[in-house]
Amino acid sequence: MKFYLEPLGCVKNQVDAENIIARLNSEGAEFSENPDEADLIIVNSCGFIEDAKKESINTVISFRKDYPDKKIILSGCLARRYEKELKLELNETDAVFGSEKLDDITTLAFNLTGTTRTTPTHEAAADRTKLFSLPGSAYIKIAEGCNNHCSFCAIPLIRGRLCSRSVDDIVNECRTLLKRDIIELCLVAQDLASYGADTGESLAALLRAISTLEGDFWVRLLYLHPDHFPLEILDIIAGDKRFLPYFDIPFQHASPTLLRAMNRRGGADEYLNLIEHIRTTLPDSVIRSTFLTGFPGETDTDFNILLDFQNAAMMDWLGVFIFSREDGVPAYTLKARPSKKTAGERKQTLEIRQTPITEKRIERFIGRRMRALVEEYVDDFYIARLFCQAPEVDGAAVIESARDLPLGAFVEGEIIGRAGFDLRMRVT
Numbered sequence: 001m002k003f004y005l006e007p008l009g010c011v012k013n014q015v016d017a018e019n020i021i022a023r024l025n026s027e028g029a030e031f032s033e034n035p036d037e038a039d040l041i042i043v044n045s046c047g048f049i050e051d052a053k054k055e056s057i058n059t060v061i062s063f064r065k066d067y068p069d070k071k072i073i074l075s076g077c078l079a080r081r082y083e084k085e086l087k088l089e090l091n092e093t094d095a096v097f098g099s100e101k102l103d104d105i106t107t108l109a110f111n112l113t114g115t116t117r118t119t120p121t122h123e124a125a126a127d128r129t130k131l132f133s134l135p136g137s138a139y140i141k142i143a144e145g146c147n148n149h150c151s152f153c154a155i156p157l158i159r160g161r162l163c164s165r166s167v168d169d170i171v172n173e174c175r176t177l178l179k180r181d182i183i184e185l186c187l188v189a190q191d192l193a194s195y196g197a198d199t200g201e202s203l204a205a206l207l208r209a210i211s212t213l214e215g216d217f218w219v220r221l222l223y224l225h226p227d228h229f230p231l232e233i234l235d236i237i238a239g240d241k242r243f244l245p246y247f248d249i250p251f252q253h254a255s256p257t258l259l260r261a262m263n264r265r266g267g268a269d270e271y272l273n274l275i276e277h278i279r280t281t282l283p284d285s286v287i288r289s290t291f292l293t294g295f296p297g298e299t300d301t302d303f304n305i306l307l308d309f310q311n312a313a314m315m316d317w318l319g320v321f322i323f324s325r326e327d328g329v330p331a332y333t334l335k336a337r338p339s340k341k342t343a344g345e346r347k348q349t350l351e352i353r354q355t356p357i358t359e360k361r362i363e364r365f366i367g368r369r370m371r372a373l374v375e376e377y378v379d380d381f382y383i384a385r386l387f388c389q390a391p392e393v394d395g396a397a398v399i400e401s402a403r404d405l406p407l408g409a410f411v412e413g414e415i416i417g418r419a420g421f422d423l424r425m426r427v428t
Contacts, residue, residue: 001028001029001030001039001040001109001110001113001115002029002030002031002032002037002038002039002040003024003029003030003031003032003038003039003040003041003042003109004031004032004033004034004035004037004038004040004041004042005017005020005021005031005041005042005043005044006035006041006042006043006044006059006063007044007132008043008044008045008046008052008055008056008059008076009044009045009046009047009052009056009076009077010046011139011186011188011222011391011392012139012141012188012189012190013044013045013046013076013077014132014133014139015128015139015140015141015188016044016075016076016102016141017044017076017132018128018130018131018132019102019128020042020044020075020102020105021128021129021130022127022128022129022130023102023103023105023106024105024106024109025129025130026127027106027110027117027118028116028117028118029106029109029110029115029117031130035063035066035067035070038070039070039071039113039115040070040071040072040073040109040112040113041063041067041070041071041072041073042072042073042075042105042109043056043059043060043063043072043073043074043075043076044075044076045059045060045074045075045076045077045078045079046076046077046078047076047077047078047079047080047081047082047154047158049154049324049326050324050325050326051324052078053078056074056076056078057078057090060072060074060090060092060093061092063092064092064093071094071095071112071113072092072093072094072095073093073094073095073096073097073105073108073109073112074086074090074093074095074096074097075096075097075098075105077158077159079096079097079098080098080100080158080159081098081154081157081158083096083098094112095108095112100160127176131182133186133391134375134376134391134408135374135375135407135408136181136182136183136184136373136374136375136407136408136409137182137183137184137186137373137375137391137408138177138182138184138185138186139186139188140170140173140174140177140185140186140187140188141165141188141189142164142165142170142187142188142189142192142195142206143162143163143164143165143189143190143191143192143194143195144159144160144162144163144189144190145159145160145161145162145163145190146159146161146162146190146191146194147161147162147194147197147198148190148191148194148225148227148263149263149330150252150262150263150264151261151262151263151329151330151331151334152262152292152295152323152324152326152329152331153326153329154326154328154329155190157328157329159190161198162190162191162194162197162198163198164195164196164197164198164199164201166199166201167196167201167205167206167209168209170206170209170210171206171209171210171212171213174210174213175213178213178215178217181408182217183215183216183217183218183373183408183409183410184217184218184219184220184373185210185217185218185219185220186220186222186390186391187206187219187220187221187222188222188223189223190223191223191224191225192221192222192223192224193224193225193228193229193230194225194228202230202232203221203230203233204230204232204233204236207219207233207236207237207240207243208236211236211239211240211242211243216242216410217242218242218244218373218387219242219243219244220244220246220390221233221243221244221246221247221248222248222390223248223250224247224248224249225249225250226249226250226251226266226270226271226274227264227265227266229249229274231277234277234278234281234282235281237282238281238282244387245282245284245285245286245387246285246286246288246387246388246390247278247285247286247287247288248288248289248390249274249287249288249289250289250290251266251271251289251290251291251309251313252264252290252291252292253291253292253295253298253302253306254267254268254271254305254306254308254309254310255267255268255298255301255302255303255305255306256268257297257302258295258297258298258302261295261296261297261331261334262292262295262331263330268305268308268309268312271309271313272309272312272313275287275313275315286316286317286361286387286388287313287315287316287317288315288316288317288318288319288390288393288394289313289315289317289318289319290318290319290320290321291306291310291318291319291320291321291350292320292321292322292323293320293321293322293323293338293343293344293346293347293350294322294323294337294338294340294342294343294344294346294347295323295331295337295338296323296331296334296335296336296337296338297334297335297336297337298338298343298346303346306350307349307350307353310350310353310354310357311353311357314357314360314361315354315357315358315361316358316361316362316388317358317390317393317394318350318351318354318357318358319393320347320350320351320354321347322340322343322344322347323337323343325337358421359418359421362388362395362418362421362423363418365386365388365415365423366415366416366417366418366423367414367415368414368415369412369413369414369415370386370387370412370413370414370415370425371386371387371410371411371412372384372385372386372397372399372410372411372412372413372425373385373408373409373410374399374405374406374407374408374409374410374411375407375408376407377405377407381398381399381400382398382399382401382405382427383396383397383398383399384396384397384398384399384411384425385397386415386423386425394421395420395421395422395423396422396423397415397422397423397424397425398419398422398423398424398425399411399413399425399426399427400416400424400425400426400427401413401426401427401428402427402428403427405427411427412427413425413426413427413428414426
């Protein structure tokens with residue numbers, strides 16, 4: 001049986017997609033890069049916000065139109081959140097897989113296509129041989145679910161409560177990936193800062209365990225809730241240069257009134273103190289954040305507090321999103337929601353003001369000799385990432401090189417300038 005998988009949504013969903021492929025491969029199915037050649041199409045969906053839901057459903061409809069005779073399974077977050085409704089209403093699918101147990105999708109896939117499966121080994125089922133990330137990099141999901149219950153977020157409804165993997169399990173996966181020449185390990189979860197709160201372990205304990213692994217590699221931490229940022233990790237990062245001083249901290253807002261309505265505890269002063277502490281401990285640190293505009297009750301005063309915070313925080317990278325009203329979450333029923341026009345204008349204002357801040361922050365690297373992970377070769381230039389650039393969301397390092405460079409490997413060179421949000425690098 002040949003199958004094709006379309007991964008949608010966030011990198012946590014991407015890891016699930018890679019695990020689905022590994023499980024099907026381990027039982028004799030063959031992954032195809034081209035849906036034309038597949039017997040089965042799996043759409044691994046996102047259901048986080050309205051636009052993502054529409055994209056997932058439209059993708060299924062498009063595949064059904066193009067491939068009327070193929071079997072189609074809808075899996076992922078949308079399938080998990082609306083399994084009963086989709087089974088009744090989305091006739092374009094042959095099956096909706098909403099189970100939390102990814103192993104169960106193999107039974108569904110083989111039954112649906114009427115093909116024969118082989119007996120998997122535990123090791124084969126756990127080994128993600130197909131990665132959707134660029135060469136040299138892989139995401140490792142260290143926990144599932146979330147206990148934060150931010151009032152705008154549907155993740156607890158979709159993924160449930162926090163469920164952390166064991167330190168040993170994660171370290172073993174890191175070891176396996178390193179043996180396959182992965183040199184950037186990106187740790188992801190709905191909230192890395194909460195890791196181990198349900199098991200008695202901690203993010204600090206996990207980093208100490210990873211530090212015992214041998215080799216030349218990077219470890220990148222993606223998404224740390226600011227209200228319980230584990231300060232003890234800063235000394236660990238300072239003591240092992242393989243841990244990148246890159247912090248993805250979604251502050252969302254700075255107005256105490258709005259943050260309480262979001263079920264968050266912080267405020268501008270607390271968050272600025274956290275940023276100062278990080279930068280004092282790790283002077284090279286890079287901070288990415290996200291802001292949310294248009295949340296119910298957001299006034300001009302609240303927005304001005306956010307603008308002041310933006311100017312004071314001087315984040316290296318910033319993404320801005322408009323509040324999406326999601327059924328089932330506490331914020332769904334909140335009143336006094338700013339108009340879409342107002343929310344959009346506020347988003348645009350933040351993005352315009354962030355541009356010179358980001359440009360100034362990344363210019364501090366010009367003239368330095370740095371290391372980059374080479375990912376692509378495009379139009380006579382190599383595209384790479386420095387420690388200050390996370391996959392997919394930040395700028396890149398555009399490399400001029402007099403010699404051929406291997407993809408998925410580290411190189412060193414001099415930062416010679418800036419081009420927009422990218423840095424220019426010369427390797428001799």
